Amino acid sequence: MNSSKQTPLYDLHRQLGAKMTTFAGYQMPVQYNNGIIHEHLHCRSQAGFFDISHMGQCRVTGEHAAEALEKLTPGGIVDLKCGAQKYTVLTNADGGVIDDIIVTRIESGLSLIVNAGCKDKDFAYLRSQLPADCVFEALAELALFALQGPAAAAVLAKFAPQTGELKFMQACATEIAGTLCHISRSGYTGEDGFEISLPQADAERIARLLLAEQGVEPIGLGARDTLRLEAGLCLYGHELNESITPIEAGLQWIFKKGHSDFPGAEKILQQRQDGAERVRVGLTVDGRIPVRDGCEIVHQDQPIGTVTSGSFSPSLNRPVAMALLARRFAEPGTGLTALVRNSAISVTVTSLPFVPHRYRRT
Known part of the structure; x- marks a missing residue:
């Protein structure tokens, strides 16, 4: 009996001819009928639509949310302005990486996206480490899409003109066809593009709207992996894990100067100074x-x-x-x-x- 979970787009993936596989406990599309190489090159030349609803979304709120998360990462969280994003890592006491995450500053605190395979351990870790005046909330009711490629901005601007003003690693709240979405100009392909967080109840309707646009095609996990590899981006469980430090992984650029109050800091900062x-x-x-x-x-x-x-x-x-x-x-x-x-x-x-x-x- 298959006990894996499904994203809100499972039926749509099957209708689109997806070859499905189990990934991080979810039934996910590996590729569609035209194959991985076609999907990869299409994303590089036009626009690819990715269902990434298996990723973990959560929120940390409270007056001191940024200061609290700063102490679990190499820093830079307290410096984020509202609507700004940062790629960072959660580190362990030995200097290894618990997970790599995206943090967005929102009015009430912070919004986080974590890897699907790390979701349960990340959420448990954050709940155990955050102080009592921070409220942690897992956002299981939300779906997550990515629209990536040189045509992505023009496509999304038709539905949400405000997104055209965003720069890389900026985010805004807006609407697509009457559905409130949180959209960031970010992604995992090396291309210009966006990630769209929205209610699961509206996921299939919005996905069909975007896929109906000229130049937009669905992309599976196979091409998602080759795209991120070409872009030189880390994949948790490969370039990052609990025994690989951020310095070994080449992430020196995520560190905030002078910040040393985070797990594993002694080992990591020594490597940063002397080299790994x-x-x-x-x-x-x-x-x-x-x-x-x-x-x-x-x-x-x-x-x-x-x-x-x-x-x-x-x-x-x-x-x-x-x-x-x-x-x-x-x-x-x-x-x-x-x-x-x-x-x-x-x-x-x-x-x-x-x-x-x-x-x-x-």
Whole structure:
């Protein structure tokens, strides 16, 4: 018996011909009839619609909500103006990452989006760590969509003109066809785009409206993963976990200068100052054989790291990967070897991202 959950768009995905799989406890579309490569390239050239309702949404309210969350992260939360967003991480006492999250400042406090696979542990952790004057509320009644790609802004502006004024990592409350939505200019593809939080009861109606627009096609988890890999973005459970620090993952830019009052700060800040022994890098792969996560990276037959994510890049028409490597081998241009089953595959350390970001920053 299948006990996995369904998002509010489950029936719509089936009508659209989706191939479904269980992911983080939910029945989710991997791809539709045209396949992953088509979906990936369509998002890069036009607009892709993603159902990400499996993600966790919650709210922390109270006068001191920002100060409380600041103490659980590398900081910058108290500096957010209303409507501004920040990507950050929850750290543990050993300097590892409990989860990477998106925080938005709202009038009553903070709105958070957490990863689907971490939702239960994150919510339990936040409830246990936040002080009594903060109110934690899981928002299970909300759905979440992403509209990504160069045509996304024009499509969304037809329904919610206010979104055209947003810059990358800004958010607003507005309406789409009479439904109150919270929309941010953000995403997980490297393209300009938006994430739309709205009531589950209206999810299918709004999804159909957006999908009816010229240039908009549904995109599954398969292309979502290849898009974020090309964009050099971390995936929890791969580039991030409870034993990988934010510095090792290459997230030095999320830190607030002078902030040291958060879990694992001693180890993390020492790494920030002196450098970590291992670091996240990009790899381009010679030939056509993808180098998948878990593959060992060697130099002169000596293990020096592990692939964290790898796939075929539709935009570059070649395999690419990310890996955690010993720092002395992390210089772009360094030639190394990946062990794929019994084959030795030549790889080259490459700067990230593989495909330039196209966020709207101005």
